[in-house]
Amino acid sequence: QSALTQPASVSGSPGQSITISCTGTSSDVADYNYVAWYQQHPGKAPKLMIYEVSNRPSGVSNRFSGSKSGNTASLTISGLQAEDEADYYCSSYTISSTLYVFGTGTKVTVL
């Protein structure tokens, strides 16, 4: 099972919006609405930001939103803030016996 494809890096200025893409296949992203997004600061465990494509867990800012079209999922961060600088990973449930696949990760830099 191959990793989902994400851009290596995305950057933006404070207050701007950025979008991170996550491209999979018909075996994962395209076929299931079980895409999740995680934020990871250096030396810390990942934190769930979005689940089931577009749902935010309690406590996550509404500046974070998720969507999906075909085999590509997207995470949008609006009103970019310095604290949003981190690595972001997508994941998807898959048809294979390896139930979950993660993305390659995107480093978000706030300029």
Add this chain to the structure above:
Amino acid sequence: QVQLQQSGPGLVKPSQTLSLTCAIPGDSVSSAWNWIRQSPSRGLEWLGRTYYNSRWYSDYALSVKSRITINLDTSKNQFSLQLNSMTPEDTAVYYCARGFLRAGVDYWGQGTLVTVSS
């Protein structure tokens, strides 16, 4: 806020078995309990999980299926990872995580850096 507390060694010799445990809150039957690892070379990699649905089930990633065991001890409120025949390629940060049946994981443990070296 769900707290997961990991414990276990940070150094394992090649060919030996890695054993990690993760202390969980009560009500273990309502969630799936996962192990995930992260390394620079392999990124984030889901290893396996255990969950309850009338009885306990386990699912494992193909890449480690022949040498992994995940168990949950309800009396101790903890679940464990055993990974046999460790090689330097298994060097990674290992995380335990609570999750859903299909929607991924929500809460993660603090992570344990495991180095495989003689």
